[in-house]
Amino acid sequence: MEKIKELAFFEKLLNTPQNSLVDKAVKEGRIPIAYNCYTAPEALLSVGKAFPVRLRAPQTTSTELATFYMSPFTCSYSRSILEAALDDQYEFIQGMVFAACCVQIQRTAHNYKLQKLKGDEKFVHYLIDVPRKEFDAYVPALVADLKKLAGLMETTYGLDMSEENIRKAIHEQNEFNKLLKEISDFRKLDKPKITGSEWHMVYTACKTAPKDMLVEPLKKLKTALEKREGFEAKARLMVMGSICDNPAYIELIESQGCLVVADRFCYGSLPGMEMIPEEGDVFTNLALFYLESNECPRMMEKMEFRAERAENYLEEYKADGIIFETLKFCDVWGYEKLKTLKILEDKGIPCVRIEREYALSGEGQMKTRVQAFIESIQNKQLTEKLAK
Template sequence: MGEDYRLMWQELGLDLEAHDALLGVLGQAYGDIYLAQKNRPLGMSYFDFVMSEVHGLRIRELLDEKKAGRKIIGSYCVFVPEEIALAANATLVGLCSGADFAVEEVERLLPRNTCALIKSSFGFKIGKVCPYLESADMVVGENTCDGKKKAYEILGKMVENLYVMDLPQVKSEHGKGLLKAEYYRFKKAVEQLTGIAVTAESLKQAIQTVNAKRAAIHRLSALRKADPAPISGLDALLANQVFFYDNPARFTESVNKICDELEQRVEAHQGVFPERTPRILISGCPQAVPNWKLPMIIETSGAVIVGEESCVGERGTRNLTSETGSTIDEMMESLVDRYFKVDCAIFTPNSERLDHIKEMAAAYKADGVIHYGLQFCQPYLMESIPVENALEEEGIPCLRIDTDYSMEDVGQLKTRVEAFIEQLR
């Protein structure tokens, strides 16, 4: 990237040497994805461009928005409603947490046996390598788990404007009431940040904008049900990851464009893998950029990933928000209804998630499910055995993988994944 970008990064306070190292990791990891695939859809060139400019042009756009008076809000979780941010004239972006960084420094603040995702988010801050985080006027955390809840007490001393959202842990009317109260509290905080009040008109438009993003992803997901698969799981995952970074309207247009191409492939019976290639559904923890380790192993071991039951996947996008409301209160109620359906592993009871995994396995004609858990992520690791048992009752093979962001276990994981795929054959 050019010298003007380096000046931009320097103005944001990034550690340029460390940031160059991070870009090298990103470039190598994404290059491996590119080289591992054949017959990629032409529409993926847009997402290739996004990845090449993920810390360049997109950051420049966000800084230009800030100069024009718009506020940038960074988020770590799909429970933070983008609709409210957009309605108050702010931009919501996902924050970096998909790779190990500054591990030794992080472990001076957090226990070594802390979830890799939490440690990663701290590493990006301590290492000063995430321009999205440094661009944000407000950083939104959420107490989805005990690890995050306690970690935010420490992160709050490192981030200038940290807002923590309280989330329910029980699927009940009381829990839904808590989520509603928190969304109204968030709305007030965003209005104070931007100085712009949410109106019925602006909220309606924001809901329509985010619904269009999700509808585009729904269209992409539906096309992955075809055999042969018209797009690889790696490329589909990339689209789901870019969902959190890109300009909403541009993202929607780009996903629909690639779907036009994929529809032609399906009609012509063309795929990126041969017909009857073993089909895998990944379930479990979110996979943020550049966490491509497990998908890369799966799709270079003779299988194709056809769906993700993940926050960076169908769990995060599958429901749309009702557009029937005309008042702010009616639309806020619709937002609460929509987000309360997200079946994160923090909830108890959480039978809806088990049902959803089985439904996805059937809909996507998956031959097997790989449950992906990050080490020390208690909620998803605790649910992994019930998931495996529920799938076995349905006769669906399941492989449980517990790993982190390092590459040290790649050989071991590949051996296990290859054996699982051979079992599916």
């Protein structure tokens, strides 16, 4: 099928952290703030002149310096981010907000502070202590944390972090997510109009630049996709697991004849396009929203909920099976592999486990695994048809 030209715009944004839109925004006097996780509230980082840039390391293939500072037994994402920063790829940012999603990324945050910040800069370096349990008593603590971050943004950048402005940012994020969701829904069709790698490219690009600059390109893309014929595939798959911000991985999977219709991984869109309540106290809304909506395996006591959500995604996106990928040394998804994935496997859902590194490598073996997985799904479907 033809490659539509509207996608090229998003593709170019992924080549380097300091892409053309970031450059333009910085020249206009806007404030780029890097962040690492779904639970670091994008809306709060989008107030006034600020805009969020989710951390990626697209140009990093080896991590010598970061490995020295962080040890080889940390995941390659956390090391790659530090390496990219040490290679001066994030010199343009004026703030770094981390959600304490895992211990390893916290080491990245600490090392960034030690290696890159001199102490006298107008730079917000903040670690949000997102609770690991969804428990009423934790909400005020997270609210206080978010208020502290807002206060720092106000004093450091001179931004007006009033309730009114934060509510406006939340509203704009909701509107943006509505548009994204309309494009995402093309994946649910019997013949999806967008491939998994194309979607991943668009969604990832939307995390790397000011959202207001992406609205028009997204609208053009949506119009082009509406006219497009859908894709057929040998199998429809959901990818689940550790952080993936490289569409080449999804392309590699799809090169074996399947379509990735659902992306339940860190940096994926499930969850990622939900509406944040706009009425009521903005900080409480943000705290509750991120505590309740996140499906991260770092959250304790929610395994059954996550397995149920994964099953719902399979049904909603008509996926035939799950590729469960984990980064080497990823603690949280490693735990999920033993627990939640087991629940799904025991229900008879076809699953394959793949361990990988952040930078694209081991392509041949990955292709073999995916191909064998698709063949086993096809054989299972054939056997079921014959039995009927």
